[in-house]
Amino acid sequence: MKNVIIYSSKHGFTEKCAEMLKEGLRDGSNLINLKDNPIIDLNDYQVIILGSSVYAGNIQKDMKEFINNNLKVLLEKNTGLFTCNMHKREEAEDQLKKVFPLELIERSFVVTFFGGGFDFSKMNFIEKQIVKKIVKVTENVENIEQENIKMMQEKINALV
Ligand SMILES: Cc1cc2nc3c(=O)[nH]c(=O)nc-3n(C[C@H](O)[C@H](O)[C@H](O)COP(=O)(O)O)c2cc1C
Structure with a gap:
């Protein structure tokens, strides 16, 4: 079975x-950065993350x-969704329901969040101000939810 992240x-x-997700997949996976490859033929894949x-x-x-351009195909495939974010766990759960289309969430075999981080060396001036003033974080931090990555790996491996 062909997978793509x-x-x-x-x-x-x-x-x-x-x-990290790809590393734990039994059958491997193609990894595609949407910013480099905005046009992808999803018909090539059975599992789409x-x-x-x-x-x-x-x-x-x-x-x-x-997602909007490919919704019809995504609804027919084994689709999984994840976000990276810095909200607390309960808020991250709620956030998931707001950022993806409801019908896609309902049809997806896994929907979760992986946490994330703040890296000031990559932020522009405005982003730095937002994170310092609103989030009140002033140093680099990383908080990746390893358990959620593992859970998604297990669900994908169970399909293939
Ligand atoms: C300016 C700014 C705004 C952000 N807004 C949100 C937000 O609304 N909700 C959230 O959970 N995380 C928010 N984050 C945290 C990012 O989602 C987090 O840094 C994530 O790890 C970034 O992933 P990326 O490096 O792949 O873009 C924000 C971060 C920055 C710098």
Whole structure:
């Protein structure tokens, strides 16, 4: 069975999580950065994992557009979804329901969040101000939910 992990990452955390996810997959997986490859033929794949970081309460624009443009196919496949974010666990659960289309969530075999991090060296001036003033974080931090990555790996491995 052919798998693909398609991700959209701004500062590298979603990319890192996508790579960690791939490492635990029995049959391996193609890894596609949506920013480099915005057009993907999903008919080639049986298991499709979509991952995006969340900024200002939303997944990234390119991922949103990709989902909208491919929704019909995604609803017919074994689709899994994850976000990278810095909300607390309970809020991250709620956030998941808001950032992906409801019908896709309902049809997906796994929907979860992988945590993330703040890397000030990758942020622009405005992003730094937002994180310092609103989130009140002033240093680099990384908080990746290894358990959720493992859970998704197990669900994918059970399918293939
Ligand atoms: C300016 C800014 C806004 C953010 N907004 C949110 C948000 O609304 N909700 C959230 O859970 N995390 C938010 N985050 C945290 C990011 O989702 C987190 O840093 C994530 O790991 C980034 O992943 P990436 O490097 O793959 O883009 C924000 C981060 C920045 C820098």
